[in-house]
Amino acid sequence: LIICDDFLGVPAASADRTGRTMIDEFKQGWHAGTLETVTTIDAIARRHGFELATDTDLSPYLELGRWRDRAVAQLVRLGKRVGLRTKYFQSLLGGDALQRCLRSGLVQYRFVVWRATA
Numbered sequence: 001l002i003i004c005d006d007f008l009g010v011p012a013a014s015a016d017r018t019g020r021t022m023i024d025e026f027k028q029g030w031h032a033g034t035l036e037t038v039t040t041i042d043a044i045a046r047r048h049g050f051e052l053a054t055d056t057d058l059s060p061y062l063e064l065g066r067w068r069d070r071a072v073a074q075l076v077r078l079g080k081r082v083g084l085r086t087k088y089f090q091s092l093l094g095g096d097a098l099q100r101c102l103r104s105g106l107v108q109y110r111f112v113v114w115r116a117t118a
Helices: 017-029 038-047 067-082 087-104
Strands: 002-008 050-057 107-116
Touching (some): 002 038, 017 087
Antiparallel strands (some): 002 107
16 A cells, blocks of 8 residues: 555644644645544554555655745735635645645655555
């Protein structure tokens, strides 16, 4: 089982209010039904006969804060002020929140591999 995706860096409940808001904006903007820590997913995988083989944090390799990301952040700030609610704006809001979550360590982009034990 291989998952290369965004994972919570810390349990959402342990994040401060600002952090929880960023996580919620990311999930809502990108229609992410769930977002969990590697530890939580590992516990589920173990119950189904898998063991953790590798867990690599790829977050340091991401290019965050590019000019386009900064432009989107400005658009999101403006959109929030004027009350934009379009689907396109929601995706921008989610992407901007993901950038902020990644920079703060609330979310990590990880490559995780589990092996079947049986």
